[in-house]
Structures are given as C-alpha cells and as structure tokens.
Amino acid sequence: MSNRLAGQASAYLRQHAENPVHWQPFGDDAFAEAARRNVPVFLSIGYAACHWCHVMAHESFEDPAAAEQLNAGFVCVKVDREERPDVDSVYMAACQAMTGQGGWPLSVFTLPDGRAFYAGTYFPPAPRPGQPSFRQVLTAVAEAWRDRREAVERQAGALADALGGLFSDQLLGIGADSGHDGAALTSAVGDAVAALARTEDRSHGGFGAAPKFPPSPVLEFLVRHAAGTAPTAEDARGLAGRSLAAMCRSALFDVLGGGFARYSVTADWSLPHYEKMLYDNAQLLRVLAHWVRLGGSDEFPADEAREAASLTADWMVRELGLPDGGFASSLDADSERNGHRVEGGYYVWTRRELTDAVEDPDDGGRLASLFGLPLGEHASAAAPLHVGRALTAEEHARLARHRDALHAARTLRTPPDRDEKVVAGWNGLAVAALADAAWALGRPGLIGPARAAATLLQGTHWDGARLLRVSHGGTAGGIEGLLADYAGCAEGALALYAATGEEQWYAWAEDLLAVAEDRFIADGLLSDAAATGPAAQSAAGVRAALAGARSLDPHDAEAPSGASLLAGAMLSHAAYSGSAGHRAVAESIVGGLPRLMAQGPRSAGWLLAVAEALLAGPAEVAIVGGAGEERGRLQAEALASPAPGTVVAVGEPGVPSRVPLLADRPAAPDGGPLAYVCLDFACRLPVGTPCGLHQELAAPR
Structure with a gap:
C-alpha cells in the first residue's frame, strides 16, 4: 500500500499526499479493501482552508508512529468536504448524533461497509483533561473491533437506521398539483422578519x-x-x-x-x-x-x-x-x-x-x-x-x-x-453575482469574468447530458454534480442571460434544469444526489451509512441548499418560458417553508428569498427593437428594479428566439425599442422610455 492522493483535484487531498499515512480517496475501492483486510475504515474529513485540519495533520498524520498505527489497523480515507458534501453531511450527522457536536477536522470510524460506529473532531497528539490523544483513540477503536465486534456492529446498525430515518424525513415531495397560498406565504415571510428581529x-x-x-x-x-x-x-x-x-x-x-x-x-x-x-x-x-x-x-x-x-x-x-x-x-x-x-x-x-x-x-x-x-x-x-x-x-x-x-x-x-479546484455550484453563484454586480455597480467589465467562468463550466464540466462537480487545471473529474451544482449553474446562467441577452446561457440553463428534474426527482421525491441515471451515485459507503435511504438536506446554511437553489432557478425559468411544470416544482419546494421555519428562518434564508419572488410574480420584462445605447437604457432600467426575482429578456423583433417571453413582441413603429412588462400571467401596454418602464415596474400590484 502507499499514499494515493497525488494528482487529486482537491488541494486538501494533495496537501496530504506526502503523509506517511496510506491515504486513499473516498470510493467503493476503499471499502472493498477494508472488507478484504477485515479492518475498520478511518475517514478524515476536512477542507484546504481549515486551520485545525492543518494542526491535526502536522501533529498526527505527519507522525510516523501514528501513521504506522493507522496503516496497520485501518483503511485510511481522506475526504474533502467541499468536493463531497454528500459524504460530509452524512458522517457529520453521525458525529453529532454520537457526540452532540461537530466540526472539522471530522474523524469517523466505520465498518467496512461504511456504517459509522465512532466519531469525533480534532484529537490532540497527547491526552488533555477530558480528551484522549489520537493514538489512544486508535488503540481503543482497534481493541473494540477485535474484542467487541458484535457490539460495534450492533451500534453501527442502530445509528444507520436512525440516520436513514432522519434523512428520509427531510425528502421533499414534488407534485404537479402544487400551488401556493398567497396569504399564508405572506404571513410566513412576515413572521420570518419578526423572528430574525428577535435574534x-x-x-x-x-x-x-x-x-x-x-x-x-x-x-x-x-x-x-x-x-x-x-x-x-x-x-x-x-x-x-x-x-x-x-x-x-x-x-x-x-x-x-x-x-x-x-x-x-x-x-x-x-x-x-x-x-x-x-x-x-x-x-x-x-x-x-x-x-x-x-x-x-x-x-x-x-x-x-x-x-x-x-x-x-x-x-x-x-x-x-x-x-x-x-x-x-x-x-x-x-x-x-x-x-x-x-x-x-x-x-x-x-x-x-x-x-x-x-x-x-x-x-x-x-x-x-x-x-x-x-x-x-x-x-x-x-x-x-x-x-x-x-x-x-x-x-x-x-x-x-x-x-x-x-x-x-x-x-x-x-x-x-x-x-x-473549481466547484461547479459555487462558480454558478459567482457568475450570478458578477452578472448582477456589473449592472448594479455600473461596471460592465465584470461581465467578462462572469462569461469566462460560465464558459469553463459549460465547456469543461458539462458534456451535454451530465454535469461534473469539480475540475482542476482545466480537467473535470470525480463525481457527477449534486443538486446544488445543477441548480447553482442554472442560477448563474439565467443571471448571465439577463445581463447579456446571450441566448446560449438561457439554453444551457434550460438543459441543466431538464437533467436535474430527471436525475434528482424520483417517485415524487427530491434528493441531493442523483436518484436515477447511470451515475445515481451516493457511493456504497454513504448508502450503507443511511441504511439505504436517499438523502436531502433542505436547510440553507453558509450557502443555499440545492433544494432552494432549484426552486429559484425553476421559478425564473417558468417566468421566461411560461412553463407550469417548472413553476409547480418551485411551488412544491417553497411549500416546505413551514417545516424549515419551525427551526428558525436562518435555516431557510434562500427559500424565503424565493418565496419573495413568488409573491412578487415575479415580474417579466421583454425588451425588443432598437439598438445600442437606446435599448441598453431600457435594459439598465429593468435590471435596476429591486422587485424580487424580476426576469429580463432582450431580443430582436421577428427573429426566432428560444425564449418564449420574446415571442410575438413587435418593436415601436419607428424601429425603436419597446419594453413589455408582464405580471400574474397578464401583460401591460409596452413602454419605450426608461421613465415609463420604471413606472410600470414600480406600480402597485
């Protein structure tokens, strides 16, 4: 055996490529090796920018004696939580269930099939009051594996059943008969503001x-x-x-x-x-x-x-x-x-x-x-x-x-x-941010980096049928994107389309959402990892850790959840396309707000933002005709609107477009630009000036 982390896309994994520990990346091969050797798996989960991950690496993983103990008694697996959030979320839940707390570095011991039986976070190189040393933990786990195997397996099985139930309960139902109760939703967002004020x-x-x-x-x-x-x-x-x-x-x-x-x-x-x-x-x-x-x-x-x-x-x-x-x-x-x-x-x-x-x-x-x-x-x-x-x-x-x-x-x-490493979903958020900032800050030069990032995502991460989550050095590899990657890239592509009028980004968002709907919604339930298709790929270890259950974490934390990002992208696409199906998916996900709100509005921030767009319509603006600065002034006015979720399409009259919002929109009789504002499935008379457009967008509903 040897260390197998050299050449990985993740900088975190590469940071450990010279450790004397025989690390290998997460995957079925590692669990198969543990089964063959009849030893537990030691999972170490962290990320490249993590200070205490570096500390534990220096103190323990670079220590030859600790490495010898690890290599002899365990199959050692390194996981970058940013590359594999699906793995991290399951084993973090296991750690929290066992210890009442979590964090990184995350240290988990599992059966050869992936079911966790012991976990913690940082372990020091020498014992401290109330905290054993890392090598003491290794010794205790090895002794339990050797002398109390039946109890270890029983504990792992009970924990897997409990986690499977927990994650199954979070799955969201997606139904074509969804609809939103405007009064209830208005009340919910108002309650969220009040709850935030209290904290x-x-x-x-x-x-x-x-x-x-x-x-x-x-x-x-x-x-x-x-x-x-x-x-x-x-x-x-x-x-x-x-x-x-x-x-x-x-x-x-x-x-x-x-x-x-x-x-x-x-x-x-x-x-x-x-x-x-x-x-x-x-x-x-x-x-x-x-x-x-x-x-x-x-x-x-x-x-x-x-x-x-x-x-x-x-x-x-x-x-x-x-x-x-x-x-x-x-x-x-x-x-x-x-x-x-x-x-x-x-x-x-x-x-x-x-x-x-x-x-x-x-x-x-x-x-x-x-x-x-x-x-x-x-x-x-x-x-x-x-x-x-x-x-x-x-x-x-x-x-x-x-x-x-x-x-x-x-x-x-x-x-x-x-x-x-380039993470697809995070880059989608960056594309959206730069596209919006280009207009809001009056800095059109920010469109260039947004377009370059979207081009990399479309050309390197996307093969026309699936999206890969990570790339490094211009080469994508590893797992298929998770729900947050598909939805995050769609969010970015739609924002870039609104900022540029370049239809390739609308078309790509449409394709991403079609694949996402096919991959992540099965039996009427939404999950974070693909449930259908050739890469329905929670690895065997993750499936075992959840007793075979599918998983969804709908909570918004430091970043929006995949579910709430999908709701926002589906709602925007529905506004552009008129698709009742896409709007129904968005409304189904927003329907989960009451359950999330019971845990506090900070668990549902982005979904609340989507709810605001749903309550606002959202407004749909189609701008056709004219050229150059004349049309640009109307586009700038539309993009300056703070109305939540407003979508903006720009096109030429009479020119076929993939965007249904632009269909059958004539320009002014003199060829000048006109802006059409549609709201609640009805369109108003077109206007030709920024002032007129401002008044239309600011008019009370």
Missing part, C-alpha cells in the same frame, strides 16, 4: 452569538423583502442594513484588498477566522449589489455598499480567478509570518509595518491610530485593519489615498495557499 445582535449586528458567520442567504431574503410594501418591509431594511454595515466595517472585511473572511470568532466581528471562501464572497457580493440597487439606508448608505462590493468583485477576479476561466474554491486561513505559518499572518499589521508602508508619516500615524494598532511595549503586536464604525469623510479620504500603497506592501508577503 438580532443590536450591539454588534448580525444574528445570535459568537462565532458569527455571514448570514448571506438570510440577507438576500431581507433585501428582497425590503423592496416590497409589506408592513415589515422597513424592519427588513433595518435588519439587513445593520448586519451589512457591521460586517463591512469590521475585521471580517479586508479593507485593503476586498473580500470577506469565513467567520468571526468574536461577537463584534473583530477577530476573523481568516480563510476566504468563494461561496461566501459570491453571495455577499450579490447581496451588496442588490442593496445598492435598493438604494441603501441611513445606517448603511448605498455608496458605502458600492465600495465594499466593488472591492470584493475585484478581489474575486484577482485572487480567485483562474487562467482558464472559473474561480478557485478558497484561500487558506494560515500563511507565513516571520518564518512561521500562523493564522491570518498575511492580513495583520504592526504599527511599524503600516507606517513604513505610507510615505506621509503624519498620515501613517493617523491611520495606525485609526486602526487601533498599539504603541509602546505592545508595538510589536499585529492586528487586522478595521475600525468597527463608519469612517468620517476625512478618514475615508486618508485611507483611499494610501490603500494602493498598503495593498502593494502586503503583496510582498507570502500569500496564503489557494485551493484551485
């Missing part, structure tokens, strides 16, 4: 206590709700504005280079966990763009949001953009500082480092004091640059004068490692 941290922004994660799906819901006329619309605007302001003014946001860290260790957002994820930044960029489109608020003005969004878009393109198109998954939390790898080393500053980077000594001193960098005996202490409040005009001007110099000085440091 708001009014001192520091955001919701709940530390650790604080960006509540991105919830913020999208609040921004959409704020665009309406419900009695709770202003409450939603306040909640969204305070959260966005708190994050953008905190250490979570990189005030020099843009982009958001994954979460804050502290309630006041002052101490970030420095890894930066594509899915966080794509969502926050889109929310900020939509906040600008909404007009902002006194607590968080649109101009401040525009700057944060613009910096974040630049960061995504510069730091995560790949040469062949597409976006890398993440930047590591750790980086080198003074000869040692430390968390956040790339981002923190001492007072001397900052003043040396600024030519004007007075400005340098004022900036250092503004950011709270210490003097005197603590002057060597390094800290992230943040103020925790809105800057005055003078402070903002001073930072703007020196931002480029400070950023240039920082680029001389050793940057954090980048996980260059």
Whole structure:
C-alpha cells in the first residue's frame, strides 16, 4: 500500500499526499479493501482552508508512529468536504448524533461497509483533561473491533437506521398539483422578519452569538423583502442594513484588498477566522449589489455598499480567478509570518509595518491610530485593519489615498495557499453575482469574468447530458454534480442571460434544469444526489451509512441548499418560458417553508428569498427593437428594479428566439425599442422610455 492522493483535484487531498499515512480517496475501492483486510475504515474529513485540519495533520498524520498505527489497523480515507458534501453531511450527522457536536477536522470510524460506529473532531497528539490523544483513540477503536465486534456492529446498525430515518424525513415531495397560498406565504415571510428581529445582535449586528458567520442567504431574503410594501418591509431594511454595515466595517472585511473572511470568532466581528471562501464572497457580493440597487439606508448608505462590493468583485477576479476561466474554491486561513505559518499572518499589521508602508508619516500615524494598532511595549503586536464604525469623510479620504500603497506592501508577503479546484455550484453563484454586480455597480467589465467562468463550466464540466462537480487545471473529474451544482449553474446562467441577452446561457440553463428534474426527482421525491441515471451515485459507503435511504438536506446554511437553489432557478425559468411544470416544482419546494421555519428562518434564508419572488410574480420584462445605447437604457432600467426575482429578456423583433417571453413582441413603429412588462400571467401596454418602464415596474400590484 502507499499514499494515493497525488494528482487529486482537491488541494486538501494533495496537501496530504506526502503523509506517511496510506491515504486513499473516498470510493467503493476503499471499502472493498477494508472488507478484504477485515479492518475498520478511518475517514478524515476536512477542507484546504481549515486551520485545525492543518494542526491535526502536522501533529498526527505527519507522525510516523501514528501513521504506522493507522496503516496497520485501518483503511485510511481522506475526504474533502467541499468536493463531497454528500459524504460530509452524512458522517457529520453521525458525529453529532454520537457526540452532540461537530466540526472539522471530522474523524469517523466505520465498518467496512461504511456504517459509522465512532466519531469525533480534532484529537490532540497527547491526552488533555477530558480528551484522549489520537493514538489512544486508535488503540481503543482497534481493541473494540477485535474484542467487541458484535457490539460495534450492533451500534453501527442502530445509528444507520436512525440516520436513514432522519434523512428520509427531510425528502421533499414534488407534485404537479402544487400551488401556493398567497396569504399564508405572506404571513410566513412576515413572521420570518419578526423572528430574525428577535435574534438580532443590536450591539454588534448580525444574528445570535459568537462565532458569527455571514448570514448571506438570510440577507438576500431581507433585501428582497425590503423592496416590497409589506408592513415589515422597513424592519427588513433595518435588519439587513445593520448586519451589512457591521460586517463591512469590521475585521471580517479586508479593507485593503476586498473580500470577506469565513467567520468571526468574536461577537463584534473583530477577530476573523481568516480563510476566504468563494461561496461566501459570491453571495455577499450579490447581496451588496442588490442593496445598492435598493438604494441603501441611513445606517448603511448605498455608496458605502458600492465600495465594499466593488472591492470584493475585484478581489474575486484577482485572487480567485483562474487562467482558464472559473474561480478557485478558497484561500487558506494560515500563511507565513516571520518564518512561521500562523493564522491570518498575511492580513495583520504592526504599527511599524503600516507606517513604513505610507510615505506621509503624519498620515501613517493617523491611520495606525485609526486602526487601533498599539504603541509602546505592545508595538510589536499585529492586528487586522478595521475600525468597527463608519469612517468620517476625512478618514475615508486618508485611507483611499494610501490603500494602493498598503495593498502593494502586503503583496510582498507570502500569500496564503489557494485551493484551485473549481466547484461547479459555487462558480454558478459567482457568475450570478458578477452578472448582477456589473449592472448594479455600473461596471460592465465584470461581465467578462462572469462569461469566462460560465464558459469553463459549460465547456469543461458539462458534456451535454451530465454535469461534473469539480475540475482542476482545466480537467473535470470525480463525481457527477449534486443538486446544488445543477441548480447553482442554472442560477448563474439565467443571471448571465439577463445581463447579456446571450441566448446560449438561457439554453444551457434550460438543459441543466431538464437533467436535474430527471436525475434528482424520483417517485415524487427530491434528493441531493442523483436518484436515477447511470451515475445515481451516493457511493456504497454513504448508502450503507443511511441504511439505504436517499438523502436531502433542505436547510440553507453558509450557502443555499440545492433544494432552494432549484426552486429559484425553476421559478425564473417558468417566468421566461411560461412553463407550469417548472413553476409547480418551485411551488412544491417553497411549500416546505413551514417545516424549515419551525427551526428558525436562518435555516431557510434562500427559500424565503424565493418565496419573495413568488409573491412578487415575479415580474417579466421583454425588451425588443432598437439598438445600442437606446435599448441598453431600457435594459439598465429593468435590471435596476429591486422587485424580487424580476426576469429580463432582450431580443430582436421577428427573429426566432428560444425564449418564449420574446415571442410575438413587435418593436415601436419607428424601429425603436419597446419594453413589455408582464405580471400574474397578464401583460401591460409596452413602454419605450426608461421613465415609463420604471413606472410600470414600480406600480402597485
């Protein structure tokens, strides 16, 4: 045996390719080998940007004695949770059932068929009070396997049955007879705003206590709700504005280079966990763009949001953009500082480092004091640059004068490692964010990176019949995409179509949704992994861990669930196409809101956002005729509408189109452009000016 991780698409797996542990990737071969050797499987699950994953790797997986013990008694499998979220979700549920908690690194011991019987997270190299060492755990598990096999198998079987029941209960029924009760849905979204208000941290922004994660799906819901006329619309605007302001003014946001860290260790957002994820930044960029489109608020003005969004878009393109198109998954939390790898080393500053980077000594001193960098005996202490409040005009001007110099000085440091695997669904979210931001921020240059990413996804991940989840170096491989990949790519393609009018993206979204409907809906139930087709592929180990059950996790967490993304993409497609079937799928999924809301609105943020679009119609705008700036002004007005879920189609009169919304739409008699607004299955008289279109879109229903 030897380590089999070299050449894997996942940077996390490649990080472990030189370990003395005989790692292999997750798959049926590993479980077959465990059965042949009659030993348990040790599953180690993490991701490339995970700080404590690195710690455990250095302490235990690089230790020859620990590796010898692992290799002798177990088949050792490494899993990148970002590459295989289907695997991670099942075994994380097992860990939480056994221990009451979870996290990464996730350490799971299973039978040779994949059923879990013991789990934990980080284990130290030496015992601590109340916590055994990793090698003590290995010894205890090996002894249980040898001496108490029947009890181990009984425990594994009982846990698999329980997990199978849990995941089966979350499957969503999809029916053609769906319909939504407008009054009930209106009440549900209003209740969600009220529930969020009760959990708001009014001192520091955001919701709940530390650790604080960006509540991105919830913020999208609040921004959409704020665009309406419900009695709770202003409450939603306040909640969204305070959260966005708190994050953008905190250490979570990189005030020099843009982009958001994954979460804050502290309630006041002052101490970030420095890894930066594509899915966080794509969502926050889109929310900020939509906040600008909404007009902002006194607590968080649109101009401040525009700057944060613009910096974040630049960061995504510069730091995560790949040469062949597409976006890398993440930047590591750790980086080198003074000869040692430390968390956040790339981002923190001492007072001397900052003043040396600024030519004007007075400005340098004022900036250092503004950011709270210490003097005197603590002057060597390094800290992230943040103020925790809105800057005055003078402070903002001073930072703007020196931002480029400070950023240039920082680029001389050793940057954090980048996980260059391309995840299809996350790249779909990035395409949607850049396409929306291009119009909301007045930055048409952002369309280019969005189009390049979509081109990579369509050309490399898609073979015309299926979508692969990951690629690396321009080559896709591994498992077929999960529901979140198909739906995320469709979401991105539809947003790019609205921004460009290029019908290839509408056509691709239509194809993705057709395959998704065929693959992920079986026997009237929706699941996260393909249930039909040649790659109906929860691996044997995952199937066994759930006692053969299919699985769906409908909860929105740090990113939207596959189910809620599918609902949004299906609803948008129905608005373009008039497809009752696609709308019925969306309504069926939105029908699961009451069950999710029982666990709190933060479990259903994106689905609540889709519900807002459903309540709004959504509005359908077809623009035909004219050319160049004249038609562009109408398109810009349509895309500037904050009405939730509005779809925009642009075409030529009399030219066949794959988009039914454009059918039979004549231009003005003089050939000029006209915009047709349709709502609730009825179309209004066309208008030819941006002012007229604005009035149509703003008119009460």
